[in-house]
Amino acid sequence: MNLRNTYNSGNSMPSDQLEAAIQPAAASEALGGAPVKIAARDVNVFYGEKQALFDVALDVGAQAVTALIGPSGCGKSTFLRCINRMNDTIPGCRVLGRIEIDGADVNDRGLDPVLLRARVGMVFQKPNPFPKSIFENVAYGLRIHGLANKSEVGDIVEASLKRAGLWAEVSDRLHASGSSLSGGQQQRLVIARAIAVNPEVILMDEPCSALDPIATARIEELIDELRTQYCIVIVTHSMAQAARVSQRTAFFHMGKLVEAGRTDEMFTNPRDSRTQDYITGRFG
Amino acid sequence: MLIWAALAALFLFSFAAYRLGRQRIAAMGQSARPHSRPGYHGAYVALWTAAPAAVVLFALIAFGGRIEAGLLRQDAPAAVQALSESEAQVFYDDVRVVAHGGTPSQRDYSGDLKPALAAKAAAARHIESQLLVGGLALATLLAGGGFLLAFRRLNVDFRARNRVEGWSGGLLVACSVIAVLTTVGILASLVVESWRFFAQVPPLEFLFGTDWEPQIAMRSDQVAAKGAFGAVPLFVGTFLIMLIAMLVAAPIGLFSAIYLSEYAGPRTRAWVKPLLEVLAGVPTVVYGFFAALTVGPAFRAGFNALGGMLVGGPLDGLGQYLAQVQNQMALVAGAVMGVMLIPFVSSLSDDIINSVPQSLRDGSLAMGATRSETIKNVVLPAALPGIAAALLLAVSRAIGETMIVTMAAGLQAKTTINPLDTVTTVTVQIVTLLTGDQEFDSVKTLSAFGLGLTLFVATLALNIIALRIVQKYREQYD
Amino acid sequence: MTDAATAVPAVRHNTVEAGLKARHAKERRFVLYGRLAIIVALSFLAVLLGRIVLQGYSTFIDYRVSVPVFIDPARVDPADVSGANFDVLVAQSVMKQLAVPDDDLGQNLDKVMALMSNDLGFQLLQQVKADPHLIGRTITVKGPLKADAALYFKGQIRRDSDQDTRKLDDIQLSWLDKLKATGAVTSGFNTAFFTHSDSTEPEQAGVLGAVVGSLLTLMLTAAFAVPVGVMAAVYLEEFAPKNRWTDVIEVNINNLAAVPSIIYGLLGLAVFINWLGVPRSSPLLGALVLALMALPTVIIATRSALKAVPPSIREAALAIGASRTQTVLHHVLPLAMPGVMTGSILSLAHALGETAPLLMIGMIAFVPGVPASITEAATVLPVQVFIWENASERAFHERTAAAIIVLLVFMILMNLAAILVRRRFERRW
Known part of the structure; x- marks a missing residue:
């Protein structure tokens, strides 16, 4: 079963349009002049008969944290999973539209999702360390992609754990099982695993929802440090978290992107009444 | 027959008791509301009427014959005492036949035995009628007494519902105790009979002896010939066939489980799973028939042809050997047993693989791993304890499987690990030792229980370990 | 705290692409x-x-062959009908039909x-016994050919094979052909x-x-195992306190489900036959053993x-008193x-x-009749399969396979019944 078989690329756009890159000018403007890393246009997602996303268009800046917020079931996670084509793994899910990373469409039939995912890391809601040692968890990506030789692996694992702020806690037990760590440590381990392959983009799907406040604070701190090197997109249900860690925010509602902009502006002066209602806690 | 009639009468009487109890409480209930509904009062009376008497009648059915036999054997005439134990058994069997008006067929009774037979038959009739009259009288007494006692207790304040529920609760407990009693029964029967076996054959000789020739002891007149009871060849044969079966079942079962749970679409699953269940539902005797009459001859023909090609060549020795391979090779029984185990391994592994959390798969796929890499590096290691347990359960099945080996493996006890050779197994020997005519107390018969005990202990250990692992595994992901 | 200065060594992404082909392969x-x-x-299932x-x-x-037989008064004595050899009479009639002379040696x-x-x-014999007036007349009897002769018509004994390797020689085969040609031999559905x-x-x-033995045994098994099993399950699931004792029962039941079936046979032999004196080979005994075996499942x-019934049902019933x-009894079990x-x-x-367990308790005996009661010797379908498989005659092999077909039809019917029950009453919460 080829991964691409489950993905129905019934792309509605004519091919000449497919080839043309998305106009960068407009996007740049939206981002206030910052370089665009991810550009999504006309993204529609269906689960079977049910449409989950409607014509989403969004630009994501490089070296910045973009938060996706909105009530449950609004499509924010679905959008996140489009970026590294994780929706391919869900039977019956169809993604239409264009999502470009550095100008290359991720939905291009010729693009191997393996290659895409090596460049786009992902952190999930529930920490999911593999049933392996801490060391092997971090080295996982290197090994499957054959990215480093034996001598390099140790260095990369150490550096990744250091970046994830976990090295000091686990340096003496690298061969203990990954699941022996606490929840917060596991989530940092998973982040270390993601950055070990040196991705360009890191997607985070509510990375702190299963953690206590102290562990959450550490992860948020880490996200802030990582933003200097990576393009980070984070889905969160906590508006406080979005305000703390992100520079830009996109608000989703009922499968539609309602509004996107600078985080501080959006939280102080939302343009859309639905955004206003949501951030003031009237629904959600 | 009379007892069954008595049971039927008891049933009718207790039904009448039920109606009487209802009527009585209904009459009482006109002035005050009774605690329990009339049906419960009726049931209470009916239970006290029927239960104690029924116990007596069933005990009479179950143990009457044994009591009679025990009484019959007291003060046996000298002529009967002179008989050997097995001859005496036949004599007493014939006594009961004669007592019921039949003709003794087993032997010619002459001399002193003839009057003894007639006398004992008369005694048997006497004992039987006494037992029956006594039992029926006791049952009648209990039924009447129970009815009167219960009936008089009824009044509006009587908590009949609680009493009846107490009875039904007791019945439920008794039913669940039957499961425990089964285990006790298995253990007791195996241990007691094995004990008698090990009194004659030392356990060490049984467990480590390499010579298995129980057939010698078949001729009971040859007291000196004891036979040899070293079970090592059987253990080796059982192990060899189990190993072959697992070599077939483990990879095929595991790969089908992986394919079905990780790759197949719902449509494929909807077709393949029931078909695999059909494979699991085919009785083992059918597999045995297939192994003996189709697979065996086919393998033999194949190997013989191969041997024929090799004869005279550089591998002449091998060719000579292959050309003479017989139907009943370990490979045939093992391979067919392996196929029988495929659905077992597959469905257990399927459950285990499905219980690996999706988040682990997502984590690996999101790292850019392909599906097979995800399965090999993440899913299977996570499922490993469960799969190991599934394989242990399959091993336990393989060594306890009887029909395939009985029909397709041999009887010759050989200590060999050559899959083309004929071997015998523990279960085959149990069947061989216990089918056909034999005396119950001979060493040969008892040795079957020794083998049974060994088999039970081995499979029980495997099952306990496997179930423990599965339980721990479930807790990990629940 | 985090060592932001430590750069993760750059990995070579082009090497990912290089390995892709091999990984997809x-x-x-x-x-x-x-x-x-x-x-x-x-x-394998298909081949099986x-x-x-x-x-x-x-x-x-x-x-089946139909033969007109002259009941020769010289050969059949009305006073002793059973003393006459009717098999020879039949054979001689067939010889007359085939115009085959009798030789001195009777070959x-x-x-x-x-x-x-x-x-x-x-x-x-039966006809003449019932009506001695038939002596001296010609009666046409119709009955089966011997199995080997039938195998020839079924193509399992071939004329072109070596005469010494088959049970029937060329002369016999030519007689059979002749009988077939004259219409004395007809084929039909084997009701026998x-x-x-x-x-x-x-x-x-x-x-x-x-079949009758199997049905008797199965009905008794159901009568023992189902009520006891259901009541035990109800107790364990609905009433039992959680303690060591119920844990023991629980572990015990799971283990019993995995005990090899032959062990149950040994139990039946030692406890039911030798201790309780249940008649050997009887459907009653078989049912007791099978019931104990089926009980854990x-x-x-x-x-x-019971677990699948949502707790809300129980709470609702308890709440109304x-x-x-x-x-x-009234809510959960239904x-x-x-x-x-x-x-x-x-x-x-x-x-x-x-x-296997039935072999242990003597159900392997040759039983030529239909069991009339549950305490009489009987056999069951799978054991019949085993017995016939052991028989040396080739004609029994086809009968073994046919008995298996009958057995499988029964099993398919039961499984269909299970599926129907599931489909008909399935309820999702």
């Missing part, structure tokens, strides 16, 4: 192994069932007798297979006794059916019934196919 190989595994398993149908279907056709007679079932002679019990003569052996199936017993029935039918289907 591995992926395809892996999927192929999975497909192969399933294909192997299913094709196909072989059995091919080996067995011919049993359902039989070849031809023997050869003809080897073709005719002694059922023919038996029929004559379903109306006869076991016999030492293959052409007269049928499955009736085994019935309990496990019932418990999972029903006792625990009433709650279970809702769990489809699951209980499905589980019970499936474990009974399993018991129907079980052979």
